[in-house]
Amino acid sequence: MTRNLITPAQNTWCPGCGNFALQHTLKDILAGFEKEGRSLDDVVLVTGIGCHAKIADYLNINSVYTLHGRTIPVATGIKLANPRLTVICCAGDGDAYAEGLDHLIFAAKRNIDITMIVHNNRVYGLTTGQYTPTSPLGFRGKSTPAGTTEYPFNPLELMLASGATYIARGYTRKMPQLAQLIRQGIAHKGFAFIDTLQICASFFNMTEYYQSRVYDLAGHDTADFEKACAKAREWDYNRDAPIALGVFYERALPTFDDRYPARALSAGERSRRIRDLFEMSG
Amino acid sequence: MKEVSVLVGGRAGDGINNAGAMVAQLLNHLGYFVYISVDYPSLIRGGHNFALVRAADEPVGAYNDRIDYLVALNQETIDLHLPHCPDCTVVANADLVKSLQSGQAISVNDILKVESAPPITGNSAMIGAFAKAAGIPWEIAGDVFRRHMPKAADENLRVARRAYDQIRTSRPVPALSGKTHSLLSGNEAIGLGLVAGGLSHYISYPMTPSSTLLHFLAGNAERLGITVIHPENEIGVILMGLGGAAAGAKTAVGTSGGGFCLMTEGLSFAGMAEIPIVIVVSQRTGPSTGLPTYTGQAELQFVLHAGQGEFPRLVVAPADAGEAYRWSAAAMRLAWEYQIPAFVLPDKTLSESTYSVDYDALADLPVADPVLWDGQAPYRRYNDTPSGISPLAFPGRKDAIVKVNSYAHDEDGITTEDAALVTLMAEKRRKKEAKLKEEMDRYPCVSVRGKTDASTALLCWGSVRNACDEVAARLGLRVIQPVVLSPFPDQQFSAACGGVQHLIAVEENATGQLAALAREHGVNTEATILKYDGRPFTPDELLRKVQAVIAP
Numbered sequence: 001m002t003r004n005l006i007t008p009a010q011n012t013w014c015p016g017c018g019n020f021a022l023q024h025t026l027k028d029i030l031a032g033f034e035k036e037g038r039s040l041d042d043v044v045l046v047t048g049i050g051c052h053a054k055i056a057d058y059l060n061i062n063s064v065y066t067l068h069g070r071t072i073p074v075a076t077g078i079k080l081a082n083p084r085l086t087v088i089c090c091a092g093d094g095d096a097y098a099e100g101l102d103h104l105i106f107a108a109k110r111n112i113d114i115t116m117i118v119h120n121n122r123v124y125g126l127t128t129g130q131y132t133p134t135s136p137l138g139f140r141g142k143s144t145p146a147g148t149t150e151y152p153f154n155p156l157e158l159m160l161a162s163g164a165t166y167i168a169r170g171y172t173r174k175m176p177q178l179a180q181l182i183r184q185g186i187a188h189k190g191f192a193f194i195d196t197l198q199i200c201a202s203f204f205n206m207t208e209y210y211q212s213r214v215y216d217l218a219g220h221d222t223a224d225f226e227k228a229c230a231k232a233r234e235w236d237y238n239r240d241a242p243i244a245l246g247v248f249y250e251r252a253l254p255t256f257d258d259r260y261p262a263r264a265l266s267a268g269e270r271s272r273r274i275r276d277l278f279e280m281s282g
Numbered sequence: 283m284k285e286v287s288v289l290v291g292g293r294a295g296d297g298i299n300n301a302g303a304m305v306a307q308l309l310n311h312l313g314y315f316v317y318i319s320v321d322y323p324s325l326i327r328g329g330h331n332f333a334l335v336r337a338a339d340e341p342v343g344a345y346n347d348r349i350d351y352l353v354a355l356n357q358e359t360i361d362l363h364l365p366h367c368p369d370c371t372v373v374a375n376a377d378l379v380k381s382l383q384s385g386q387a388i389s390v391n392d393i394l395k396v397e398s399a400p401p402i403t404g405n406s407a408m409i410g411a412f413a414k415a416a417g418i419p420w421e422i423a424g425d426v427f428r429r430h431m432p433k434a435a436d437e438n439l440r441v442a443r444r445a446y447d448q449i450r451t452s453r454p455v456p457a458l459s460g461k462t463h464s465l466l467s468g469n470e471a472i473g474l475g476l477v478a479g480g481l482s483h484y485i486s487y488p489m490t491p492s493s494t495l496l497h498f499l500a501g502n503a504e505r506l507g508i509t510v511i512h513p514e515n516e517i518g519v520i521l522m523g524l525g526g527a528a529a530g531a532k533t534a535v536g537t538s539g540g541g542f543c544l545m546t547e548g549l550s551f552a553g554m555a556e557i558p559i560v561i562v563v564s565q566r567t568g569p570s571t572g573l574p575t576y577t578g579q580a581e582l583q584f585v586l587h588a589g590q591g592e593f594p595r596l597v598v599a600p601a602d603a604g605e606a607y608r609w610s611a612a613a614m615r616l617a618w619e620y621q622i623p624a625f626v627l628p629d630k631t632l633s634e635s636t637y638s639v640d641y642d643a644l645a646d647l648p649v650a651d652p653v654l655w656d657g658q659a660p661y662r663r664y665n666d667t668p669s670g671i672s673p674l675a676f677p678g679r680k681d682a683i684v685k686v687n688s689y690a691h692d693e694d695g696i697t698t699e700d701a702a703l704v705t706l707m708a709e710k711r712r713k714k715e716a717k718l719k720e721e722m723d724r725y726p727c728v729s730v731r732g733k734t735d736a737s738t739a740l741l742c743w744g745s746v747r748n749a750c751d752e753v754a755a756r757l758g759l760r761v762i763q764p765v766v767l768s769p770f771p772d773q774q775f776s777a778a779c780g781g782v783q784h785l786i787a788v789e790e791n792a793t794g795q796l797a798a799l800a801r802e803h804g805v806n807t808e809a810t811i812l813k814y815d816g817r818p819f820t821p822d823e824l825l826r827k828v829q830a831v832i833a834p
Contacts, residue, residue: 003683009696044677046525049688056685057697062677064528065687065697066521067551073518077525077533080509081483082678085529103521106514264482265507273505274474278641282310282464 003040005030009057016205018121018198021172022090023055025179029186030061043086046075048095051126051200052119055090069099072107075114076256083113083257086186093120097133097155107191108162110256115185115192118155121200122237129203136238141203156232156248159193160225166192167228167249171214172199173207174245181247190255197243210243217246225249283755284339286314286455287348288412289363289370291332292355301405302333303465305353306636307426308409308418309337310465313458317342317748318465318636319818330358339458343602343637343748346820350453353412354379355405371453373411375404386415386449393444403434403441410442410449417454420446463638468628468745469495471603471639472562472610476534477506478646479614481560485511485523486536490574491630492564495536516541520548524557528686530676532614534560539568539581546588549623551688553593553711556664556672558617558624558652560610565629565744567816576816577630579744579790583798585625586768592708594715596624597768601729601747603637608644609765612725615649619721620671620714627767629790631745631818647725655682663695666706670713719769727766728774736760738784738832741807743767743796745818750788752821753828764796770803784808786831788824 005027013019030040043061047053049068056063066074071089079087096104096118107116123141124130130141131148134155138147159167166188170178178196185192197214199205213235221227228249235241265273286309290302299320306316314337334345349367354360354374360382364372372385379387388411390404397403406427413423423446424439431438466474473495476484486496500510509531513519516537523533537545542563552559565581567573585597596616600606610626617624655661655675661682665672672693675682685695690707692698729747732740732754739760740750747763754761762778762785764771779785787797787807794810801807809831813819 007694007696039680041680041682042678044529054697056687060683062682062684063686063695064525064555065685065689065691065695067547067688070517070521070548073513073521074525074528076513077483077485077522077527077531078529078677080511080522081526081529081531081533082676085678102514103518106518260509260511263504263507263509270477270507273507274478275641277470277474277502277505278464278466278639281466281470282462 003060005060007058007060011058012054013051014201016201017051018172018200019052019055019119021175021178022117022119022196022198023058025175025182026055026059028179029183030059042084043088044078046071046078046087046089048091048100050092050095050124052090052092069095070103071095072100072103072116076107076112079112079114079257080260087114088186089114089116091116091118093118093122093132093134094124097153105158105162108159108164108193111163111165111190111253112256113189113191115182115194117182117194117196119198120155120195121198121204122206123200123204125200125203134237152237154232154236155195157229160229160232160249164193165190165251165253166247168194168247169197169245170194171197171210171245173211174214177216177245184247188250190253213241213243214245215242217244217248220246220248222247222250284456284458285342286337286350287346288335288351288353289332289349290335290353290355291330291359291363294329294331296331296355297405298331298333298355301353301409302335303636304409304426304430305412306335306337306465307430308413308423309335309455310638311422311426311462312418312455313460314338315341315460315463315638316465316636317345319345320634330362332359339460341602341638343635343745344752344818344821347822351412351416353408355408357381371415373408373415373449375408386411386452388445388448393441397437397440397444399437399441403438406431406438406442407445410445413442414446414449415452417451463640465636466603466639467494467634467636468603468606468632469564469634470498471606472626472628473499475607475610476560476614477508478607479611480532480618481508481534481614483509483511483523483526483531483533484536485513485519485533487512487516487519487541489538489541491566491633492536492538492562494634495562495564516544517548520545520559520561523559524548524552527557527559528555528676529678532618534562534614536562536564538564538566539584540571542581542585542588550589550591550593552623553589553591553595555686555688556621557686558621560613560617560624560626562626562628564633565627567814573816575630577790577818578814578816579629579746580792580795580814581627582743582767582795585627586799593711594620594622594718595768596622596718596766597627598625598766599627599744600632600765601745601763602632604639604644605765606632607639608647612647612649616718618652619650620718621674622714622718627744629744635745655679657681662693664691664693664707664710666693666710669717670710671717715769722766722769722771723773727764727771728778729763729765730778731761731763733758733760735781737781738786739779739782740786740788740828741796741800742788746788746790749819749821749824753825756825757828767799770799772803775800775803775805779805784832786811786828788819790814790818
């Protein structure tokens with residue numbers, strides 16, 4: 001059955017918000033799945049808390065609207081419970097890089113077969129404008145009126161160090177490429193990480209900055225870890241530099257969920273084995 | 283009560299727990315109920331290790347000050363324990379115990395040499411020596427070795443037999459006609475109960491005293507058909523658990539107080555999003571890091587109130603391994619029937635001690651299966667029903683769009699700030715709580731024991747009940763033990779208190795947390811006997827304290 005992919009929920013993103021582009025991109029990908037005969041019943045969207053997360057209300061598919069920072073453990077639990085499901089996380093940069101950073105690193109370390117899309121607008125939007133881990137040094141937000149006193153970290157470099165097996169960066173104003181990066185990430189068997197640059201129309205509008213610096217990673221060897229590291233370091237989310245978009249690194253490795261085969265026993269067999277353990281202990 | 287207590291002591295790494303378990307099995311096969319404590323009485327310091335086995339002709343769940351046999355694998359065992367039990371019968375390893383005033387000794391080294399057996403079989407010599415000193419027939423000892431030391435059974439048997447033949451029976455333990463029981467630790471019983479209740483995923487970050495539950499389930503994962511995961515931290519634990527449960531996997535998580543602190547946001551998520559989950563919180567002495575390997579009962583009020591907002595929760599606190607099995611299974615099923623978080627709240631004493639359990643006496647509580655969606659689209663995850671329970675479907679189910687949400691939401695699971703909808707859904711959760719309370723009234727939520735018509739009663743919960751049972755038997759008192767603490771079993775509790783004139787709360791915390799809960803529900807205690815040094819009440823100690831309270 002073809003479904004209406006957008007719910008009746010009222011959309012409350014600001015005009016010009018980068019989230020619209022991500023929503024349209026995901027909607028197109030989902031529509032594509034349906035055309036290919038893939039059931040959307042097997043897709044689950046997992047979101048954190050923040051402006052990005054409203055996408056759980058707007059896309060008419062299975063969703064778990066979780067807590068701030070906690071998309072990954074929830075998604076991991078879902079994937080382990082039912083490996084047949086396609087699990088897509090949408091998280092904010094505050095979500096993924098601040099509140100839930102530990103989970104992000106561990107998802108990469110485990111190579112759990114989920115797709116992580118970080119809506120990286122480099123500012124907290126829903127809480128009306130504070131710096132995030134990827135805001136540039138000196139960013140003046142409501143919690144740092146004199147400017148931040150710490151450098152941003154580079155999420156791509158972090159993911160390379162943590163063992164992620166698919167690392168990409170997209171940009172919401174390059175939608176066809178973004179769609180390709182996400183589709184490829186979903187198809188990738190293992191942990192797929194897509195840092196998505198998007199602007200916050202209200203608190204950190206970087207359109208001009210990005211427009212003049214982004215370029216395609218054409219001809220890059222995605223199997224070469226050292227080259228991926230070099231490319232990832234080209235722009236450190238702080239100083240001026242060309243900003244590469246595309247797949248930085250991809251490799252095939254066994255996934256976490258593959259290592260936990262389903263073991264369910266019938267109720268009768270289970271009772272018999274419990275009884276056995278009781279008897280063995282006497 | 284006929285009883286015998288055996289202390290097996292040696293260096294850390296000597297396999298004391300295993301030796302203690304073998305002594306317990308010998309007494310089990312002699313027809314006794316047994317209790318093994320791996321607690322450390324306060325007089326012991328340093329790296330000394332020992333297991334205390336108490337056996338009796340009726341169920342026991344506490345150790346006392348009296349020791350009948352001292353099985354000493356080293357000199358320190360003699361030095362530390364013998365002064366406290368000068369009349370006990372000593373069986374010692376002559377190679378390491380040099381100043382033995384009384385008792386018997388064998389040279390383990392000589393026996394190993396004669397039998398060309400490896401050092402690892404040395405404890406079998408000590409167990410064989412104890413068996414003979416206690417007059418346990420060799421047939422029983424041999425049977426226990428074959429059953430419980432199946433690896434290198436022949437070698438162990440030869441070593442044990444040689445030691446057995448070198449010792450004379452000095453203080454025979456009479457055989458009883460009682461049956462042989464299963465011997466399970468509280469955590470093993472909780473694990474098996476969870477599996478009996480349908481567990482498919484167990485997720486936990488190591489934290490004493492819950493870790494042995496993680497180890498037991500991980501060690502038996504394949505046999506029991508479950509998946510066991512140890513994630514990055516307790517926040518990851520509960521969220522991974524909730525993700526799995528939202529996708530249909532019956533999931534439990536385990537921790538102790540500090541780890542549970544990290545889980546409270548996830549707990550509240552479970553309450554709001556109506557995701558079933560069982561949370562095992564094994565209590566140790568707090569606050570903060572506290573005494574990691576010692577016991578306590580200070581998390582009752584925390585567990586009752588943890589998490590922001592208001593939502594229904596089940597809290598059960600078993601007293602022994604049998605109750606732990608039965609109520610863990612029930613907690614699993616009730617969590618799923620009502621789509622709520624359910625707690626199993628043991629303490630260190632229960633988690634790590636071993637008890638005699640009769641499997642055939644553990645009848646399941648007749649909890650209904652979860653209500654599943656009938657397939658009539660559209661699926662509404664939070665469909666409001668008279669009971670407040672929404673039929674379940676999981677992602678992957680054909681034609682179901684399952685929207686789970688931590689925000690206030692409508693029946694479809696879409697975020698809402700609409701006042702009427704927010705009220706409706708809060709009341710939906712309240713309806714579930716009312717129905718749960720009604721169902722719980724049909725189960726034995728409050729255990730009334732001892733002299734059930736006595737006008738003086740000991741009010742207790744968790745493992746403390748076992749010491750209370752013994753004191754009540756000696757003084758002719760009633761014991762009132764609520765097993766279910768949320769929803770509070772008001773009716774059963776007031777019935778249990780009928781005719782009581784003197785109600786004395788006995789708890790291992792500093793403030794009387796159950797007494798406070800009882801007061802909240804209209805029942806006042808006359809006195810509290812509290813202990814908060816990390817050590818469990820011994821029956822002898824509690825007897826003195828109760829006598830002091832009830833003395834005219």
